[in-house]
Amino acid sequence: MRNFTAGVRTLGTGFGTILRSPKLLLIGAVPALLSTVLLVGALGVLIYFSGDLIGWMTPFAEDWAQAWQRTVRIVVGIALIGAAALVGSLSFIALTLLIGGPFYEHIAEVAEKRWGLNSTGDGAGWLRQTGRGVRDSAKLVLITLAGGLVLFALGFVPVAGQVVTPILAALFGAWVISLEMVGLVFQRGGLRLRERHRVLRRHRARVLGFGLSTYFLCLVPVVQLVVIPSAVVGGTLLAHRLLDPAAAGSQDVQLRA
Template structure:
């Protein structure tokens, strides 16, 4: 039903509302803080590298080499070019950060997302998932979560290659952006649904079956999260919002299944 698509979208604002709930804040703020520090470090390193590159490409004019009008002209041109290149560097850095923030956030936040999902389920239903990760096993869970995240990235990239090819095929390329958007929403639903389902020991193949069984619901949720990731600054909280929303979605599906039986 089409209403399932719109109902799926509603889990995004529901997730957003729980970001500051008691018992969840540390799992929300810690990965965001780590991510911001990583990007700040990369930006600082990039600025230092760019400054060194400018000094190599545009070495300061030596006064003894040029004098008079020529020296003044060279100094003016050098300053003007530097003044133009720095804003371009900052713009490029912002664009790169904009498109890579979500991917890096997922990788860095992977060890925390299972814990966040478990706490959300306990908050929403009063019960923890059977295989909720414990603090003492956090290191082992972290390594496993990161490796699983890398495997999913490789899997999703492999699925996306045929869709990318559509962009260069005449006529078909007209619908390629629409198909790519659907693919993105589907992948997001699988990506974040893995945390609540993985906490229950459900393998990835079974996760895909569950997602496909309620595909419009999950597509709506994925589309809502996708919209969140393309909004500057708001995308800082896209990952925890999606984890919380996906957990609420799966909890509702289990509740509906239980009531039906």
């Protein structure tokens, strides 16, 4: 429980840093706003064409009685929109980081300088670093889509699906968010996505504390514009704590002082 609480506090440190710097807040909010507009627009288009999509997905119900046909198509429609909203919420941060990569890298570097943390990398140039970021973001989007499809299928399991699916969605979302938010530091050091998984698995409680608090706050409209840059700062600190506990431990003392 102590490690879980420490993960939550890491996000709190990010909030404190961002709220004390309006410039960083503005820089970090713009990509999040663009992602919100894109995803809400995509969801709106899906809802607009949902009638045609549902008809295409349920050809087997064409000859059914009107009441049964309507019931099946309402259920499929709710599941379709729900799955789209779930995938959208899970991919929101990946899309935001992809759009605002250079902005968030700047925010992370400012935070590292403020805390006296090592910001040197493995010597890779800007182009190579960008390629790493795009590649890992694409992988995370695919992982998110695959997880969304599994959760979508589980939602059709009577009773258990409606109880278990939201819990699994939160845990899955928290893990993906944590993978994304520590990415700037890991990529700079030349560490790949599978290595992020390995390091984060050794600190599950702390990672879930950070990820779950970020996940639930990102579900709140408008608040997410502040959450994303705060989570970038918190994720940067979390990555240093996991990769270099001694250096991050001395930084904790500075924060409390």
